[in-house]
Amino acid sequence: MGLLQFDMLPLWKTVKRKTVNDRGSIVMSEKVSLDKKVWAAQKYIQGDKSAITLGGMLGVNRVTIMRWAKTYQVKGENGLRRKRGIRYIKRNPAYLKSLKENAAKDYLSGKGSQKDICKKYKIRSRHALQNWIKVYHSHGELKGNTGGSYTTKARKTTEAERIEIALACITGGRNYGETAVKYAVSYQQVYTWVKKYEKLGEAGLEDRRGQRTAQQEPRTELERLRIENEKLKRQLYIAETEVNLLKKVKELERRDAWDK
Numbered sequence: 001m002g003l004l005q006f007d008m009l010p011l012w013k014t015v016k017r018k019t020v021n022d023r024g025s026i027v028m029s030e031k032v033s034l035d036k037k038v039w040a041a042q043k044y045i046q047g048d049k050s051a052i053t054l055g056g057m058l059g060v061n062r063v064t065i066m067r068w069a070k071t072y073q074v075k076g077e078n079g080l081r082r083k084r085g086i087r088y089i090k091r092n093p094a095y096l097k098s099l100k101e102n103a104a105k106d107y108l109s110g111k112g113s114q115k116d117i118c119k120k121y122k123i124r125s126r127h128a129l130q131n132w133i134k135v136y137h138s139h140g141e142l143k144g145n146t147g148g149s150y151t152t153k154a155r156k157t158t159e160a161e162r163i164e165i166a167l168a169c170i171t172g173g174r175n176y177g178e179t180a181v182k183y184a185v186s187y188q189q190v191y192t193w194v195k196k197y198e199k200l201g202e203a204g205l206e207d208r209r210g211q212r213t214a215q216q217e218p219r220t221e222l223e224r225l226r227i228e229n230e231k232l233k234r235q236l237y238i239a240e241t242e243v244n245l246l247k248k249v250k251e252l253e254r255r256d257a258w259d260k
Contacts, residue, residue, distance in 0.1 A: 031082070032058050032059075032060065034077070034080055034081055034082070036058060037068050037072075037080040038072065038077055038080060040054045040057075040058060040065055040068055040069075041065075041068045041069040041071075041072035041073075041080070042072070044065055044066070044068075044069040045069050045072070045073065050062075051063075051065040051066050051069075068080060073119065074119065074122045074124070075122070095123070095128075099121055100132045100136075101132075101136065102121070103117050103120075103121045103123065103129055103132060104129075104132045104133045104135075104136035105136070105181060106120070107129070107133055107177075108133065108136070108177030108178060108180065108181050108187075109177070109178055109181065110175070110177075110178070114126050114129055114130065117129060136181075155184060155185055155186075155189075157185065157189075159202070159205055159206055161183075162193050162197075162205040163197070163202055163205055165179060165183050165185065165189075165190060165193060166190075166193040166194045166196075166197040166205065167197070167230065168182075168183070169190055169193075169194050170194060170197070170198075170230050170233075171230065171233060171237075173237070174194070176190045176191050176194070193205055201226065202226075
């Protein structure tokens with residue numbers, strides 16, 4: 001039976017045992033065949049039918065339909081096959097160290113949302129990706145195979161390095177994650193240094209542990225002017241970006257009008 005034929009199957013032919021669907025109604029259910037799982041996953045992914053509708057047809061709840069669709073997107077048809085004769089103990093999947101690092105780098109570099117990165121690298125849990133990003137931010141070590149990771153102490157930096165990193169982040173569009181990767185420091189370090197530099201200048205990036213932040217003040221007029229200059233550069237960068245974007249939009253509108 002082809003997959004498209006399931007569209008016309010009456011409910012009593014697709015289900016056998018009683019269960020409760022998302023509408024609170026009692027329906028019949030059975031162990032769903034592979035073909036029906038694939039069909040349901042495709043219909044849900046394509047937006048042809050809702051998870052509730054599909055669940056009602058197959059005697060399962062909407063969460064099951066959504067899980068099938070996610071598995072199908074990541075692993076294909078094989079991911080929906082029933083494992084027979086073997087009792088599996090649920091455990092965390094293992095990922096290579098290189099995969100963890102590449103996934104974290106891609107997210108920090110703005111190459112996609114967490115959902116996009118999980119789909120690209122076939123990561124089952126978004127929570128796992130978030131942990132890897134956190135460890136990578138803090139310059140920790142991502143271990144392979146076991147699925148684990150651990151953080152290390154933040155890298156020590158000199159005052160000159162902190163100033164360079166803060167300025168690079170400000171002039172580079174405030175991409176904290178990308179700056180952190182480039183200079184091998186944590187996201188939090190970059191964020192903190194930028195805020196201190198904007199408020200206190202180079203004096204804010206000195207190693208002055210033991211002093212309260214409120215007691216630290218910019219020490220020279222040159223520092224104040226330097227901060228103001230960086231802010232003006234940033235404002236100019238934003239203005240130029242907006243102008244270029246507006247030009248692009250108008251160009252596209254002209255093309256659309258011409259095509260009509």
